[in-house]
Amino acid sequence: MFSKACEYGIRAAVYIAQQSGRGVRTGLKDIAEAIDSPEAFTAKILQQLSKNDLIQSSKGPTGGFEMTAHQLQTVMLSDVVRTIDSNLIYTGCGLGLANCDAQNPCPLHHEFMGIREQLKTMLETTAIRQLAESLESGAAILKR
Amino acid sequence: MFSKACEYGIRAAVYIAQQSGRGVRTGLKDIAEAIDSPEAFTAKILQQLSKNDLIQSSKGPTGGFEMTAHQLQTVMLSDVVRTIDSNLIYTGCGLGLANCDAQNPCPLHHEFMGIREQLKTMLETTAIRQLAESLESGAAILKR
DNA sequence: TTGGTAGCGGACAAATTTGTCCGTTTTCGG
DNA sequence: CCGAAAACGGACAAATTTGTCCGCTACCAA
Ligand code: FES
Ligand code: FES
Numbered sequence: 001m002f003s004k005a006c007e008y009g010i011r012a013a014v015y016i017a018q019q020s021g022r023g024v025r026t027g028l029k030d031i032a033e034a035i036d037s038p039e040a041f042t043a044k045i046l047q048q049l050s051k052n053d054l055i056q057s058s059k060g061p062t063g064g065f066e067m068t069a070h071q072l073q074t075v076m077l078s079d080v081v082r083t084i085d086s087n088l089i090y091t092g093c094g095l096g097l098a099n100c101d102a103q104n105p106c107p108l109h110h111e112f113m114g115i116r117e118q119l120k121t122m123l124e125t126t127a128i129r130q131l132a133e134s135l136e137s138g139a140a141i142l143k144r
Numbered sequence: 145m146f147s148k149a150c151e152y153g154i155r156a157a158v159y160i161a162q163q164s165g166r167g168v169r170t171g172l173k174d175i176a177e178a179i180d181s182p183e184a185f186t187a188k189i190l191q192q193l194s195k196n197d198l199i200q201s202s203k204g205p206t207g208g209f210e211m212t213a214h215q216l217q218t219v220m221l222s223d224v225v226r227t228i229d230s231n232l233i234y235t236g237c238g239l240g241l242a243n244c245d246a247q248n249p250c251p252l253h254h255e256f257m258g259i260r261e262q263l264k265t266m267l268e269t270t271a272i273r274q275l276a277e278s279l280e281s282g283a284a285i286l287k288r
Numbered sequence: 289t290t291g292g293t294a295g296c297g298g299a300c301a302a303a304t305t306t307g308t309c310c311g312t313t314t315t316c317g318g
Numbered sequence: 319c320c321g322a323a324a325a326c327g328g329a330c331a332a333a334t335t336t337g338t339c340c341g342c343t344a345c346c347a348a
Binding site: 001002004007008010011014077089094095096097098099101104105106107108109111114115118119122126131132134135139140141142143144 | 145146148151152154155158221233238239240241242243245248249250251252253255258259262263266270275276278279283284285286287288
Protein backbone atom coordinates (compact mmCIF):
# COMPACT_ATOMS: atom_id res chain seq x y z
CA MET A 1 0.00 0.00 0.00
CA PHE A 2 2.52 2.59 1.19
CA SER A 3 6.27 2.54 0.67
CA LYS A 4 8.55 1.55 3.52
CA ALA A 5 9.68 5.17 3.76
CA CYS A 6 6.08 6.30 4.11
CA GLU A 7 5.32 3.71 6.77
CA TYR A 8 8.30 4.88 8.81
CA GLY A 9 7.24 8.47 8.23
CA ILE A 10 3.75 7.91 9.57
CA ARG A 11 4.93 5.92 12.56
CA ALA A 12 7.55 8.57 13.36
CA ALA A 13 5.07 11.41 13.03
CA VAL A 14 2.62 9.68 15.33
CA TYR A 15 5.30 9.07 17.93
CA ILE A 16 6.53 12.67 17.75
CA ALA A 17 2.95 13.87 18.10
CA GLN A 18 2.44 11.73 21.16
CA GLN A 19 5.60 13.04 22.82
CA SER A 20 4.79 16.63 21.84
CA GLY A 21 1.39 16.20 23.45
CA ARG A 22 3.28 15.61 26.67
CA GLY A 23 5.54 18.58 26.02
CA VAL A 24 8.52 16.35 25.30
CA ARG A 25 10.97 16.96 22.46
CA THR A 26 12.40 13.67 21.23
CA GLY A 27 15.57 12.77 19.33
CA LEU A 28 16.30 10.58 16.33
CA LYS A 29 17.64 7.71 18.39
CA ASP A 30 14.56 7.62 20.61
CA ILE A 31 12.26 7.74 17.63
CA ALA A 32 13.99 4.95 15.72
CA GLU A 33 13.88 2.83 18.83
CA ALA A 34 10.23 3.60 19.54
CA ILE A 35 9.01 2.76 16.06
CA ASP A 36 11.58 0.04 15.30
CA SER A 37 13.07 1.60 12.17
CA PRO A 38 16.61 1.96 10.77
CA GLU A 39 18.07 5.07 12.35
CA ALA A 40 19.90 6.68 9.40
CA PHE A 41 17.05 6.02 7.01
CA THR A 42 14.57 7.47 9.44
CA ALA A 43 16.72 10.61 9.65
CA LYS A 44 16.24 11.20 5.93
CA ILE A 45 12.51 10.88 6.24
CA LEU A 46 12.33 13.24 9.21
CA GLN A 47 14.25 15.79 7.16
CA GLN A 48 11.55 15.65 4.51
CA LEU A 49 8.79 16.06 7.06
CA SER A 50 10.68 18.95 8.63
CA LYS A 51 11.27 20.74 5.33
CA ASN A 52 7.58 20.50 4.58
CA ASP A 53 6.73 22.00 7.97
CA LEU A 54 4.90 18.93 9.20
CA ILE A 55 7.25 18.71 12.16
CA GLN A 56 9.77 21.00 13.85
CA SER A 57 13.46 20.19 14.22
CA SER A 58 16.21 21.79 16.27
CA LYS A 59 19.91 21.12 16.37
CA GLY A 60 22.45 21.07 19.12
CA PRO A 61 22.26 19.56 22.57
CA THR A 62 18.67 19.31 23.81
CA GLY A 63 17.74 19.35 20.10
CA GLY A 64 15.39 16.93 18.45
CA PHE A 65 11.96 16.79 16.88
CA GLU A 66 8.56 18.00 18.02
CA MET A 67 5.26 19.27 16.71
CA THR A 68 3.96 22.73 17.55
CA ALA A 69 0.44 23.21 18.83
CA HIS A 70 -0.49 24.47 15.38
CA GLN A 71 1.00 21.43 13.68
CA LEU A 72 -0.77 19.13 16.08
CA GLN A 73 -4.02 20.79 15.11
CA THR A 74 -3.54 20.86 11.35
CA VAL A 75 -1.30 18.06 10.13
CA MET A 76 -3.32 15.28 8.55
CA LEU A 77 -2.28 11.78 7.60
CA SER A 78 -2.65 12.78 3.97
CA ASP A 79 0.02 15.45 4.41
CA VAL A 80 2.57 12.87 5.51
CA VAL A 81 1.65 10.48 2.73
CA ARG A 82 1.74 13.17 0.06
CA THR A 83 5.11 14.45 1.27
CA ILE A 84 6.78 11.06 1.07
CA ASP A 85 4.94 9.03 -1.56
CA SER A 86 3.55 11.87 -3.69
CA ASN A 87 -0.21 11.87 -4.04
CA LEU A 88 -0.10 9.42 -6.93
CA ILE A 89 -1.95 6.89 -4.82
CA TYR A 90 -5.23 8.53 -5.56
CA THR A 91 -4.49 10.21 -8.86
CA GLY A 92 -2.89 7.39 -10.87
CA CYS A 93 -4.63 4.52 -12.66
CA GLY A 94 -4.93 1.33 -10.65
CA LEU A 95 -3.94 -0.77 -13.63
CA GLY A 96 -0.90 1.37 -14.41
CA LEU A 97 -2.18 3.26 -17.45
CA ALA A 98 -0.41 6.55 -18.01
CA ASN A 99 -3.17 8.44 -16.22
CA CYS A 100 -6.64 7.81 -14.84
CA ASP A 101 -9.32 9.22 -17.11
CA ALA A 102 -13.00 8.64 -16.40
CA GLN A 103 -13.84 9.47 -20.03
CA ASN A 104 -11.60 6.66 -21.23
CA PRO A 105 -11.36 4.30 -18.30
CA CYS A 106 -9.50 1.04 -17.77
CA PRO A 107 -11.73 -1.97 -17.01
CA LEU A 108 -11.21 -1.54 -13.28
CA HIS A 109 -11.77 2.18 -13.12
CA HIS A 110 -15.27 2.17 -11.64
CA GLU A 111 -14.53 -0.55 -9.13
CA PHE A 112 -11.42 1.34 -8.05
CA MET A 113 -12.81 4.79 -7.77
CA GLY A 114 -15.08 4.01 -4.87
CA ILE A 115 -12.36 2.43 -2.79
CA ARG A 116 -9.79 5.05 -3.69
CA GLU A 117 -12.14 7.83 -2.79
CA GLN A 118 -12.71 6.30 0.61
CA LEU A 119 -8.99 5.90 1.18
CA LYS A 120 -8.49 9.52 0.23
CA THR A 121 -11.23 10.67 2.56
CA MET A 122 -9.82 8.60 5.39
CA LEU A 123 -6.33 10.04 4.95
CA GLU A 124 -7.61 13.59 4.66
CA THR A 125 -9.85 13.48 7.71
CA THR A 126 -7.50 11.67 10.08
CA ALA A 127 -5.14 13.93 12.02
CA ILE A 128 -1.77 12.63 13.17
CA ARG A 129 -2.78 13.86 16.60
CA GLN A 130 -5.80 11.53 16.67
CA LEU A 131 -3.54 8.56 16.05
CA ALA A 132 -1.17 9.77 18.74
CA GLU A 133 -4.06 9.83 21.19
CA SER A 134 -4.85 6.18 20.59
CA LEU A 135 -1.21 5.49 21.34
CA GLU A 136 -1.29 7.55 24.50
CA SER A 137 -4.38 5.79 25.75
CA GLY A 138 -2.75 2.42 25.20
CA ALA A 139 -5.31 1.45 22.55
CA ALA A 140 -2.63 1.08 19.90
CA ILE A 141 1.07 0.32 19.43
CA LEU A 142 3.84 1.33 17.01
CA LYS A 143 6.03 -1.75 17.04
CA ARG A 144 5.90 -5.44 17.92
CA MET B 145 -1.28 -0.20 -5.03
CA PHE B 146 -0.20 -3.17 -7.15
CA SER B 147 3.29 -3.91 -8.43
CA LYS B 148 4.12 -3.25 -12.06
CA ALA B 149 4.25 -7.01 -12.62
CA CYS B 150 0.76 -7.36 -11.21
CA GLU B 151 -0.60 -4.54 -13.34
CA TYR B 152 0.78 -6.17 -16.45
CA GLY B 153 -0.59 -9.51 -15.29
CA ILE B 154 -4.11 -8.17 -14.88
CA ARG B 155 -4.07 -6.31 -18.18
CA ALA B 156 -2.73 -9.39 -19.97
CA ALA B 157 -5.29 -11.68 -18.39
CA VAL B 158 -8.12 -9.36 -19.36
CA TYR B 159 -6.89 -9.18 -22.94
CA ILE B 160 -6.48 -12.94 -23.18
CA ALA B 161 -9.97 -13.38 -21.77
CA GLN B 162 -11.40 -11.03 -24.34
CA GLN B 163 -9.70 -12.87 -27.20
CA SER B 164 -10.68 -16.25 -25.79
CA GLY B 165 -14.27 -15.06 -25.65
CA ARG B 166 -14.02 -14.71 -29.41
CA GLY B 167 -12.37 -18.11 -29.71
CA VAL B 168 -9.02 -16.58 -30.59
CA ARG B 169 -5.72 -17.82 -29.20
CA THR B 170 -3.24 -14.96 -28.92
CA GLY B 171 0.57 -14.83 -28.75
CA LEU B 172 3.04 -12.98 -26.55
CA LYS B 173 3.82 -10.33 -29.14
CA ASP B 174 0.15 -9.51 -29.67
CA ILE B 175 -0.47 -9.32 -25.95
CA ALA B 176 2.46 -7.05 -25.21
CA GLU B 177 1.37 -4.78 -28.02
CA ALA B 178 -2.26 -4.76 -26.92
CA ILE B 179 -1.53 -3.86 -23.31
CA ASP B 180 1.60 -1.77 -23.96
CA SER B 181 4.02 -3.77 -21.81
CA PRO B 182 7.63 -4.92 -22.19
CA GLU B 183 7.52 -8.18 -24.12
CA ALA B 184 10.14 -10.28 -22.29
CA PHE B 185 8.93 -9.17 -18.88
CA THR B 186 5.36 -9.97 -19.80
CA ALA B 187 6.47 -13.46 -20.83
CA LYS B 188 7.67 -14.14 -17.29
CA ILE B 189 4.37 -13.05 -15.85
CA LEU B 190 2.35 -15.15 -18.28
CA GLN B 191 4.42 -18.16 -17.25
CA GLN B 192 3.38 -17.59 -13.65
CA LEU B 193 -0.28 -17.31 -14.60
CA SER B 194 0.02 -20.42 -16.73
CA LYS B 195 1.71 -22.47 -14.00
CA ASN B 196 -1.08 -21.53 -11.63
CA ASP B 197 -3.69 -22.63 -14.17
CA LEU B 198 -5.21 -19.20 -14.55
CA ILE B 199 -4.51 -19.30 -18.27
CA GLN B 200 -3.60 -21.96 -20.81
CA SER B 201 -0.41 -21.90 -22.90
CA SER B 202 0.68 -23.93 -25.91
CA LYS B 203 3.98 -24.02 -27.75
CA GLY B 204 4.89 -24.32 -31.37
CA PRO B 205 3.50 -22.56 -34.41
CA THR B 206 -0.13 -21.56 -33.84
CA GLY B 207 0.76 -21.64 -30.14
CA GLY B 208 -0.02 -18.91 -27.68
CA PHE B 209 -2.23 -18.13 -24.71
CA GLU B 210 -5.93 -18.56 -24.09
CA MET B 211 -8.44 -19.20 -21.34
CA THR B 212 -10.65 -22.26 -21.30
CA ALA B 213 -14.38 -21.96 -20.79
CA HIS B 214 -13.84 -23.18 -17.26
CA GLN B 215 -11.15 -20.60 -16.58
CA LEU B 216 -13.33 -17.86 -18.01
CA GLN B 217 -16.01 -18.88 -15.55
CA THR B 218 -13.90 -19.25 -12.44
CA VAL B 219 -10.81 -17.03 -12.54
CA MET B 220 -11.24 -13.98 -10.35
CA LEU B 221 -9.20 -10.82 -10.16
CA SER B 222 -8.03 -11.92 -6.71
CA ASP B 223 -6.48 -15.06 -8.22
CA VAL B 224 -4.26 -13.01 -10.51
CA VAL B 225 -3.27 -10.62 -7.73
CA ARG B 226 -2.52 -13.40 -5.28
CA THR B 227 -0.43 -15.29 -7.85
CA ILE B 228 1.80 -12.34 -8.62
CA ASP B 229 1.84 -10.12 -5.53
CA SER B 230 1.06 -12.72 -2.87
CA ASN B 231 -2.02 -11.99 -0.80
CA LEU B 232 -0.11 -9.76 1.58
CA ILE B 233 -2.16 -6.80 0.46
CA TYR B 234 -4.97 -7.79 2.71
CA THR B 235 -3.15 -9.70 5.41
CA GLY B 236 -0.26 -7.37 6.29
CA CYS B 237 -0.34 -4.30 8.52
CA GLY B 238 -0.86 -1.01 6.71
CA LEU B 239 1.80 0.69 8.78
CA GLY B 240 4.34 -2.07 8.17
CA LEU B 241 4.25 -3.79 11.55
CA ALA B 242 5.37 -7.42 11.42
CA ASN B 243 1.76 -8.59 11.20
CA CYS B 244 -1.73 -7.22 11.56
CA ASP B 245 -3.29 -8.15 14.88
CA ALA B 246 -6.65 -6.79 15.93
CA GLN B 247 -5.88 -7.58 19.56
CA ASN B 248 -2.82 -5.38 19.44
CA PRO B 249 -3.47 -2.96 16.63
CA CYS B 250 -1.45 -0.14 15.10
CA PRO B 251 -3.10 3.29 15.30
CA LEU B 252 -4.47 2.97 11.79
CA HIS B 253 -5.81 -0.55 12.11
CA HIS B 254 -9.50 0.25 12.42
CA GLU B 255 -9.47 2.87 9.71
CA PHE B 256 -7.66 0.44 7.41
CA MET B 257 -9.71 -2.65 8.00
CA GLY B 258 -12.85 -1.27 6.43
CA ILE B 259 -11.14 -0.17 3.26
CA ARG B 260 -9.05 -3.29 3.00
CA GLU B 261 -12.08 -5.49 3.42
CA GLN B 262 -13.82 -3.69 0.60
CA LEU B 263 -10.79 -4.04 -1.64
CA LYS B 264 -10.66 -7.73 -0.86
CA THR B 265 -14.34 -8.18 -1.60
CA MET B 266 -14.02 -6.30 -4.85
CA LEU B 267 -11.10 -8.44 -6.02
CA GLU B 268 -12.80 -11.64 -5.00
CA THR B 269 -16.11 -10.92 -6.66
CA THR B 270 -14.83 -9.51 -9.93
CA ALA B 271 -14.15 -12.11 -12.63
CA ILE B 272 -11.52 -11.47 -15.28
CA ARG B 273 -14.24 -12.28 -17.78
CA GLN B 274 -16.38 -9.38 -16.57
CA LEU B 275 -13.53 -6.99 -17.20
CA ALA B 276 -12.99 -8.51 -20.63
CA GLU B 277 -16.62 -7.83 -21.46
CA SER B 278 -16.28 -4.15 -20.73
CA LEU B 279 -13.34 -4.19 -23.11
CA GLU B 280 -15.29 -6.01 -25.78
CA SER B 281 -18.18 -3.58 -25.52
CA GLY B 282 -15.81 -0.66 -25.93
CA ALA B 283 -16.61 0.68 -22.47
CA ALA B 284 -12.98 0.36 -21.40
CA ILE B 285 -9.43 0.31 -22.73
CA LEU B 286 -6.14 -1.38 -21.83
CA LYS B 287 -3.61 1.19 -23.02
CA ARG B 288 -3.38 4.85 -23.90
C1' DT C 289 34.78 30.91 24.46
C1' DT C 290 34.71 26.23 23.80
C1' DG C 291 33.59 21.43 23.59
C1' DG C 292 30.28 18.23 22.90
C1' DT C 293 25.73 17.06 20.99
C1' DA C 294 22.32 16.46 17.61
C1' DG C 295 20.32 17.24 13.14
C1' DC C 296 21.85 18.13 7.92
C1' DG C 297 23.35 16.70 3.51
C1' DG C 298 25.85 14.33 0.18
C1' DA C 299 28.02 10.19 -1.31
C1' DC C 300 27.97 5.50 -1.15
C1' DA C 301 26.17 0.45 -0.63
C1' DA C 302 22.75 -3.29 -0.49
C1' DA C 303 18.47 -5.21 -1.78
C1' DT C 304 14.51 -5.56 -4.51
C1' DT C 305 11.95 -4.85 -8.56
C1' DT C 306 11.83 -4.28 -13.26
C1' DG C 307 13.41 -5.48 -17.62
C1' DT C 308 16.56 -8.02 -21.28
C1' DC C 309 19.00 -11.87 -23.76
C1' DC C 310 19.58 -16.13 -25.52
C1' DG C 311 19.84 -20.94 -25.89
C1' DT C 312 16.37 -24.97 -25.18
C1' DT C 313 12.19 -27.41 -25.75
C1' DT C 314 7.87 -28.32 -27.79
C1' DT C 315 4.87 -28.37 -31.54
C1' DC C 316 3.02 -27.67 -36.01
C1' DG C 317 2.84 -27.53 -41.05
C1' DG C 318 4.87 -28.94 -45.15
C1' DC D 319 11.20 -36.18 -41.12
C1' DC D 320 12.51 -31.27 -41.13
C1' DG D 321 12.48 -26.48 -40.37
C1' DA D 322 10.34 -22.71 -38.45
C1' DA D 323 7.53 -20.72 -34.78
C1' DA D 324 6.38 -20.04 -30.18
C1' DA D 325 6.66 -20.56 -25.21
C1' DC D 326 10.16 -21.91 -21.44
C1' DG D 327 13.87 -21.13 -18.29
C1' DG D 328 17.98 -19.44 -16.55
C1' DA D 329 21.38 -15.90 -16.42
C1' DC D 330 22.22 -11.30 -16.75
C1' DA D 331 21.47 -5.97 -16.60
C1' DA D 332 19.22 -1.61 -15.32
C1' DA D 333 16.51 1.07 -12.29
C1' DT D 334 14.43 2.07 -8.06
C1' DT D 335 13.98 1.67 -3.27
C1' DT D 336 15.97 0.93 0.98
C1' DG D 337 19.59 1.57 4.00
C1' DT D 338 24.53 3.25 5.71
C1' DC D 339 28.56 6.40 6.53
C1' DC D 340 30.73 10.41 7.59
C1' DG D 341 32.15 15.04 7.57
C1' DC D 342 29.59 19.62 8.25
C1' DT D 343 26.79 22.91 10.58
C1' DA D 344 24.16 24.82 14.23
C1' DC D 345 23.32 25.11 18.94
C1' DC D 346 23.46 24.74 23.93
C1' DA D 347 25.68 24.53 28.41
C1' DA D 348 29.37 24.98 31.24
S1 FES E 1 -8.44 4.64 -15.72
FE1 FES E 1 -7.64 3.01 -14.53
S2 FES E 1 -8.33 3.59 -12.55
FE2 FES E 1 -9.16 5.22 -13.73
S1 FES F 1 -2.22 -3.76 12.99
FE1 FES F 1 -1.74 -2.24 11.51
S2 FES F 1 -3.35 -2.60 10.08
FE2 FES F 1 -3.87 -4.09 11.62
